[in-house]
Amino acid sequence: MSRRDLFPRRLDIAHGCIEMTHGGGGRAMAQLIEELFLTAFDNEWLRTQDDCAQFAIPASRLVMATDSHVVSPLFFPGGDIGCLSVHGTINDVAMAGARPLYLAASFILEEGFPLADLKRIVESMAQAARQAGVAIVTGDTKVVERGKGDGVFITTTGIGIVAAGVTISASRAQPGDAILLSGAIGEHGMAVLSQRENLSFDTPIQSDTAALHELVAAMVTAVPDIHCLRDPTRGGLATALNEIAQQAGVGMRLQEAAIPLREPVRALGEFLGLDPLYIANEGKLLAICPAAAADKLLAAMRDHPLGQEAAIIGQVVADDHHFVEMKTVFGGSRLVDWLSGEQLPRIC
Amino acid sequence: MSRRDLFPRRLDIAHGCIEMTHGGGGRAMAQLIEELFLTAFDNEWLRTQDDCAQFAIPASRLVMATDSHVVSPLFFPGGDIGCLSVHGTINDVAMAGARPLYLAASFILEEGFPLADLKRIVESMAQAARQAGVAIVTGDTKVVERGKGDGVFITTTGIGIVAAGVTISASRAQPGDAILLSGAIGEHGMAVLSQRENLSFDTPIQSDTAALHELVAAMVTAVPDIHCLRDPTRGGLATALNEIAQQAGVGMRLQEAAIPLREPVRALGEFLGLDPLYIANEGKLLAICPAAAADKLLAAMRDHPLGQEAAIIGQVVADDHHFVEMKTVFGGSRLVDWLSGEQLPRIC
Numbered sequence: 095m096s097r098r099d100l101f102p103r104r105l106d107i108a109h110g111c112i113e114m115t116h117g118g119g120g121r122a123m124a125q126l127i128e129e130l131f132l133t134a135f136d137n138e139w140l141r142t143q144d145d146c147a148q149f150a151i152p153a154s155r156l157v158m159a160t161d162s163h164v165v166s167p168l169f170f171p172g173g174d175i176g177c178l179s180v181h182g183t184i185n186d187v188a189m190a191g192a193r194p195l196y197l198a199a200s201f202i203l204e205e206g207f208p209l210a211d212l213k214r215i216v217e218s219m220a221q222a223a224r225q226a227g228v229a230i231v232t233g234d235t236k237v238v239e240r241g242k243g244d245g246v247f248i249t250t251t252g253i254g255i256v257a258a259g260v261t262i263s264a265s266r267a268q269p270g271d272a273i274l275l276s277g278a279i280g281e282h283g284m285a286v287l288s289q290r291e292n293l294s295f296d297t298p299i300q301s302d303t304a305a306l307h308e309l310v311a312a313m314v315t316a317v318p319d320i321h322c323l324r325d326p327t328r329g330g331l332a333t334a335l336n337e338i339a340q341q342a343g344v345g346m347r348l349q350e351a352a353i354p355l356r357e358p359v360r361a362l363g364e365f366l367g368l369d370p371l372y373i374a375n376e377g378k379l380l381a382i383c384p385a386a387a388a389d390k391l392l393a394a395m396r397d398h399p400l401g402q403e404a405a406i407i408g409q410v411v412a413d414d415h416h417f418v419e420m421k422t423v424f425g426g427s428r429l430v431d432w433l434s435g436e437q438l439p440r441i442c
Numbered sequence: 443m444s445r446r447d448l449f450p451r452r453l454d455i456a457h458g459c460i461e462m463t464h465g466g467g468g469r470a471m472a473q474l475i476e477e478l479f480l481t482a483f484d485n486e487w488l489r490t491q492d493d494c495a496q497f498a499i500p501a502s503r504l505v506m507a508t509d510s511h512v513v514s515p516l517f518f519p520g521g522d523i524g525c526l527s528v529h530g531t532i533n534d535v536a537m538a539g540a541r542p543l544y545l546a547a548s549f550i551l552e553e554g555f556p557l558a559d560l561k562r563i564v565e566s567m568a569q570a571a572r573q574a575g576v577a578i579v580t581g582d583t584k585v586v587e588r589g590k591g592d593g594v595f596i597t598t599t600g601i602g603i604v605a606a607g608v609t610i611s612a613s614r615a616q617p618g619d620a621i622l623l624s625g626a627i628g629e630h631g632m633a634v635l636s637q638r639e640n641l642s643f644d645t646p647i648q649s650d651t652a653a654l655h656e657l658v659a660a661m662v663t664a665v666p667d668i669h670c671l672r673d674p675t676r677g678g679l680a681t682a683l684n685e686i687a688q689q690a691g692v693g694m695r696l697q698e699a700a701i702p703l704r705e706p707v708r709a710l711g712e713f714l715g716l717d718p719l720y721i722a723n724e725g726k727l728l729a730i731c732p733a734a735a736a737d738k739l740l741a742a743m744r745d746h747p748l749g750q751e752a753a754i755i756g757q758v759v760a761d762d763h764h765f766v767e768m769k770t771v772f773g774g775s776r777l778v779d780w781l782s783g784e785q786l787p788r789i790c
Binding site: 142153159190 | 447448465466467468469471472490491492495496497498500501502503507508509510511512534535537538544546547548549579580582583585587589591595597601611612672673676677678681688689720780781786787
């Protein structure tokens with residue numbers, strides 16, 4: 095049977111919608127995979143159409159990370175769930191100091207979702223993966239009934255390898271270390287929120303969604319002894335710092351004036367009563383390194399397009415309470431606690 | 443801050459439900475992860491609480507597979523979404539002849555989902571992973587609003603390594619090869635369906651959900667030159683054979699009388715008008731190997747608890763149409779086509 099016999103009519107991507115049969119395992123699913131996913135992600139691994147991908151790997155330390163993406167709305171200023179799902183997982187792999195190699199992508203589609211929107215999302219994923227030099231090598235597609243999902247959820251899983259001698263983990267943060275941040279905070283969360291609430295501004299806030307592995311590679315080359323890297327996504331900078339403080343058994347002291355923050359984000363935060371410290375980022379990273387190496391690391395970060403606004407924002411201290419405290423621009427001191435109440439839901 | 447300061451009250455698992463804050467990235471999410479997921483899956487990788495897992499791996503061919511699980515209902519005779527999500531991905535890795543090593547698990551939870559049900563599911567996953575000797579090393583948790591999900595969706599991604607000299611892929615099926623099946627068909631799909639439709643029987647049908655990697659290891663040891671392995675899940679045996687025929691550019695000839703089928707499955711299929719050839723399995727595999735090795739492979743399969751009812755069910759033939767044809771028990775011949783219309787939705 096030729097492909098033409100198997101799928102006598104091409105998918106009507108302009109007008110068609112996801113139907114339950116697209117998840118049934120039969121001919122309709124095979125066609126969706128072939129005409130939409132394989133076309134966009136095309137590579138030697140997907141072309142085998144086995145239920146898994148195979149590749150040779152050198153003896154190494156391997157890193158594995160996974161993230162489900164449920165962001166709402168699916169399209170927002172500066173990105174969409176497609177590129178976000180590639181960047182998010184690449185970044186989790188990169189935060190171990192690893193070079194991301196391969197991604198798996200699994201889709202949960204809602205019956206009735208427009209194929210045209212799915213195509214935009216899949217092409218955005220494909221472009222993000224190509225730009226990052228990471229192949230999407232295997233995947234899965236499920237369909238749920240109308241009202242049992244929300245358009246599309248995408249789970250990506252990434253693997254990468256770490257160079258010998260690089261040992262990056264939150265637990266390595268220690269008193270005296272410097273805390274560096276790669277750029278301005280709060281942009282992803284505020285971009286999604288402004289889209290969701292239909293707020294418009296003279297200078298719209300764009301999501302900062304980006305793959306950070308090349309920035310990380312430059313940083314590790316400059317300072318192989320980086321102790322800790324983390325991308326402050328859900329819960330923002332405040333939550334990421336509290337997590338590290340807890341895992342490493344240390345405290346943190348920040349200088350508010352040193353934390354990069356753009357005026358539109360500050361203004362929208364004030365307008366909505368949201369603290370940018372707790373707002374999600376998708377293209378920023380925190381780095382913790384020995385104080386003696388901080389200037390060298392900062393210079394390496396500023397040399398990279400994604401780290402031009404990098405800054406040293408504080409230091410790690412001994413603190414049995416594992417508190418994150420911040421000297422405010424007004425000269426006072428403020429406890430930067432864990433986020434405990436409501437937060438922006440479905441930001442990534 | 444001690445753990446007790448961070449989470450002053452323990453999660454009320456008996457009466458509590460998932461709330462939006464459990465996905466917010468803050469304190470509530472940290473507590474859910476610690477008291478529910480880490481407790482069940484406990485291992486050295488999760489304990490680091492980094493956003494990824496790291497492990498050493500020898501130079502090898504690596505296999506990666508991913509599956510989202512959206513089965514409805516979440517609990518069914520013989521299993522639940524938890525063990526299914528472990529078995530499903532382990533099996534996809536095993537079908538490359540690989541030894542599964544590590545799993546990532548990502549959860550999309552619906553607001554209002556009972557924590558007690560989540561605990562049952564997570565413990566079932568943990569038990570399935572322990573039994574299979576595979577660690578769940580990293581994960582993610584998202585929460586969507588009531589009515590935007592359906593209780594819980596679980597995406598698992600697995601990696602494994604393939605021994606040198608083993609090259610198993612659908613494309614290797616060739617005319618003359620024997621087709622073997624490890625046991626009776628249709629049990630998973632019929633078990634889920636009977637639960638969904640509230641059908642009860644004197645001998646209830648149990649899902650066959652099981653991890654097949656040890657059966658595969660025994661098979662590869664007996665016959666290293668197995669050409670192809672596939673687990674006939676969604677779309678059942680018929681769809682898996684059609685996929686292989688298409689990928690390898692061959693035809694298949696089956697003997698209906700040789701295909702293991704238990705009486706309750708046959709009877710329920712007749713009652714509901716469903717052909718067991720198209721019904722999902724979650725603990726069965728198809729193997730294709732040179733005819734000369736078929737008896738040896740069959741013996742190895744029958745020696746394993748999950749292959750006791752294994753049978754040679756047909757042979758691969760040259761066929762430009764890539765048809766799967768079956769000689770029926772009545773002596774006629776029937777085309778076993780791709781599933782093209784409706785199928786049982788959300789079976790896995």
